[in-house]
Amino acid sequence: MTHPRIGFVCQYKHPDRDLSPTALKLIEGPFNPRTTTLRWMESVTPAEAREKLVEVVTHNLAAQLRLLAYVAQLPPTLRMLRLSSDLLPFYSHAKVHHVYQDPAIAQQLIDGFAAIGELARSADIRLSFHPGQYCVLGSENPGVVENSLAEFEYHADMIRMMGYGRRFQDLKCNVHIAGRLGVEGTRSIWPRLSEVARNCITFENDEKTYGLDDCLQMADLAPVVLDIHHLWIHEGEYIAPDAPRVQRVIDSWRGVRPTMHYSQPVESLQTLGFAAEQKLEMEALLKVVSKRDLYAHSDRMWNHCTNTYAAQFLDRFDIMLEAKDKNVASLEFYAQVERRLG
Template identity: 75%
Template sequence: MSHPRIGFVCQYRHPVQSLSPSELKAIEGPFNPRTTTLRWMDGVAPEVARDKLLEIVTHNLDAQRRLLAYVADLPAPLRMLRLSSDLLPFYSHPSVRAVYQDAAIQTWLAERFEAIGAMARSADIRLSFHPGQYCALGSDKPQVVENSLAEFEYHADMIRMMGYGVRFQDFKCNVHIAGRLGEEGIRAVWPRLSEVARQCITFENEEKVYGVDACLKLADLAPVVLDIHHCWINENDYIAPDDPRVERIIDSWRGVRPTLHYSQSQEHLQALGFSTEQKLEMDALLKVVSKRDLYGHSNRMWNHWTNDYALKFLDRFDIMFEAKDKNLAVLDFYNEFLAPAV
């Protein structure tokens, strides 16, 4: 994994987005995960709920293989994908857990995930997970910590079944330092994480409380994922590519090529007078929007100045794009900046 990569998150978008919603659903649906609700499952007979759950899981694992096949056909710099956290709905929930713990289901899942892992390795696709922000390992509430540990270990189980987690950062499973206890809470639960979880976990800076400096306090435990958009919001300025903290972030990966997260604020800023070529300065933005308005991700990477800025990290980092148009945003970027000249 020595060459630079850019990747997208979780779902496939068809290039012709002008199609009707039903047409897009028919095309995109086979690539993307489905789920159900606990309310529905609790409202039907247990065997009906189990059959429906396994039907959804079957679809999701088939969809993940289709999505990997799509990524495998892309140029090498685009072979990077964040897998969906929704592959096994309610895996860690007490009322559903028994379905997944059935021995026959465990064997079936292990075979399916092993095939997914083998497919990714054969195509040299860099994979990751990102449990949601409700995965708060640093919480001061014991039950939240227990739920968060179960949720993270759910991801670790999938990683293990795919054949990863056998060495440091052969797979990235990224979380924020969520919860009031922060670093103290993370260190307290660290011994309770499985070996696979500790091999794969990374800590990403977020917009509000736990920024880059907070993550670096945990660099002795796990790598730091630099999110340059979150850093910009948290610090009111862009972190310079030669900032000494960037080198410390790279060092936290212990020789593995680091991953950086990249997003932009939404396109509606253009209607407020901010151009595609303009450096987005926080002082000017906060005169017309709130900081919270800057959190949401754009559809595509519309601001050219920020694209040029992100490119300055690509020599040392792989870049995961967090954009609503998923693969389409990454393809745009690749074709503009990275594709070989014809």
């Protein structure tokens, strides 16, 4: 994995966004995960709950394989995908986990995830996970920590069944430093993570509390995922690709090609006078919007100036795009930077 990669997250989007919602659902549904609710599962008999869960899991494993097959036919640079965290609903929940221990279901998971891993390796697709923001390893609440560890190990179980987690960063499972105890609290639970979890975990800077400098305090344990959008919001400036801290991020990957995250604020900024060819400067933006307005991700990578900036990192980083239009956004970004890659 030495050539540049551009990835997208979790779901397939059809390029023609002008189709009706019904038409889009019919096209996209086979590629994307489904779920159910804990309330519904508790409202029916155990047999009905189990049947629904098996139905959802069967669909999700097939959908993930179908999405990987789509990625496998893309140009090599675009063979990078964040897998959905919702493949196995409520896997880490105490009221549901026993269902997944049923021998028949357990074997279905083993076979299904093995097929996903085999396809990813045969097609040279770089995979990752990103547990949700409720995974708070640095919480001061012991119950939250226990639930967070269980949630992370849920991802480790999927990684293990796919045949990854056997060596350092053969698959990335990314979290934010979160919780009042922050770096100290996260470091304290490190010995409790499984070997697979420790091989795959990365720490990403956020836009609110724990920035790049906090993540670099964890670099002796795990790689740092540089999110350039979060950093821009947190610090108000664009970090230079050759900045010393960027080199420290690269060093934290210990010879593995680093992954960074890239997103943009929403397209509606254009209605406020910020053109696609204009550099987005924090001082000017904060005169008309709040910093919180900049958190949300755009549909596409609409600002060409920011794309040019991000493309400067491709020499040494793979880039995971976080945009609402998923693969459509990655295809457009790839088209914009293809000349640089060539």
